[in-house]
Amino acid sequence: MGLLRLLLIVVLASVTPAAGGAEIVGNSSEGLLEFSVGKFRYLELKKPFPEEAILRHISSNVTFVIFQIHSQYQNTTISFSETLLPNASVTGTDKGLVSILRxxxxxxxxxxxxxxPEPVQNVAIPLSYSESDPIPGGCNLEFDVDIDPNIYLEYNFFETTIKFAPANLGYARGADPPSCDVKTGPDSRWRLQYDVYxxxxxxxxxTEEVLLRHLQRMAEVPQVQANAVKVVTLTADDKTSVSFSSLRGQxxxxxxxxxxxxxxxxxAYVPTHTYACSFEAEEGNCSxxxxVSTKVFFTLFALLGLFICFFGHRFWKTELFFIGFIFVGFFFYILITRLTPIKYDVRLIVTAVAGSIGGIFLVAAWWRFGVLTLCMLCVGLLLGFxxxxxxxxxxxGNLKIFRVDAVFWVTFSCIAIFIPVVFMGCLRILNILSCGFxxxxxxxxxxxxxxxxxLSYITLNILRRALHVDFRRAFMNVPFQTNDFIVLAVxxxxxxxxxxxxxxxERGQPFFPPHPYKLWKRERERRVTNILDPSHHIPPLRERLFSQLAQIKGLFQREQPAGERTPLLL
Structure with a gap:
């Protein structure tokens, strides 16, 4: 019996959640959900069945409590009362309320x-703070709730912007809150600083499971500081708004x-999340x-890129078409995107056509004029880009000085021009490096x-900067995880x-092929002067064309009678 009792104690201890961990609990049959300070709880909400969350035994040294609830993409409403009031309730995927204790x-x-209409999986947690802790959103003048600890997020294809209400200094229970804008000295809320993570x-x-699990690492101050990356620190003089580069699907x-x-x-404020895409959109959702047009375009382009990577210098004209295609296509895409409202698929097709024309033009310019310096300038500028x-x-790229467009583009252009200037004395090496990279x-x-x-954002961020004026204020941070290391290695x-x-x-080979037009002209002169050359006796092109047309025309003419068809009788 003693052994069985010991085993029972061990089993019960193994299933007891650790302090600060998540309690996986379903809906309460009575509609009442018990919470503990600092402990996450999973719950499922359904449309016709509201729930009441309760936190008991709050310590006397706690002056305010932040209750927050999170879901992946379905909205949840949290309020102080059963009747939803604009200044006492919030709705969204990552929302919370501050309860000032009496x-x-x-x-x-x-x-x-x-x-x-569908059940919503949530994770929620109440967090307690003392009178010395600042109150997030305590000086809210923009949003509906009087004290708003929430972070409001907006995104588009280019940037994701977060906004939040300024905080106020903490105060004891029953005391009046400090005034927000009466004075700006060191004893006011203007001394507060905001770290954005x-x-x-x-x-x-x-997956929903991964999101809800990782959100637990971003709710409390020590966990946020240990797991997240601090992007910027704002003072009370700065706008409580920060922009980031949108990472669609991440x-x-x-x-x-x-x-x-x-x-x-x-x-800590209430954390918020985004994938920069919609889970419910019929077209172009997160999944x-x-x-299809993007996949086809870049797959074909990648095959050409692989050929250029290994054989570009040997097949010089193909490489020139490749360079001209990128040059003209890039600038043409920027032009039509900024000036016209046409759809993405149409823009991609038009860009491909314009890029092909640019590639043909560069090949034709080399064939006729043979200016190697001009061609290599295009190649070098592309590598410099x-x-x-x-x-x-x-x-x-996140330095504050580069948020000024003039500084950014001048610096960018100088780096791009620097590459062909450095390699101007060894053009073959420049060309091979460009082909490879x-x-x-x-x-x-x-x-x-x-x-x-x-790694795709290496060039995509530059394209966004050229297309969207406000992108200059965005922080261009991206994750660098296992997939990225593999792709970087490849x-x-x-x-x-x-x-x-x-x-x-290319060892021992000519640095570059000779001028095609000069070769063609020299060959034509040789044929004219050398009567022993069989090609000398070939009729001119015009006569050969007329001869071919006459033969084709003869195929469609009816055969004329040739006189008596039967032999004469002797």
């Missing part, structure tokens, strides 16, 4: 419900920690991000059309292999 108050209640979910994972969680440097205390894009893909990078873009990778391997192969194969 003297002797030891219990708080909140009402939870959803208007979504960003946390990336695992790439290519859109889960991102944002949170803000308000700090009181005088008392060395801090409080089917890649368009890629190098400059990589430079601004690093944390250097640019051709292999197209494989990265093709991979991104099927599977998310952050890119590097292809580039090094292509460059090495072309350098070894």
């Amino acid at each position: 003297p002797e108050q030891s219990m708080c209640t909140w009402h939870l419900e959803t208007l979504d 960003q946390y990336f979910l695992p790439e290519n994972d859109l 889960g991102v969680i944002y949170n803000v920690i308000v700090r009181d440097p005088f008392l060395n205390t801090s409080t 089917s991000l890649g368009r 890629l190098v400059a894009s990589v430079v601004f893909f690093t944390p250097l 640019i051709g292999s990078y197209l494989v990265v873009l093709a991979v991104d059309s099927y599977l998310y990778t952050s 890119w590097g391997m292809l580039a090094v292999s292509g460059i090495t192969l072309q350098i070894r194969r």
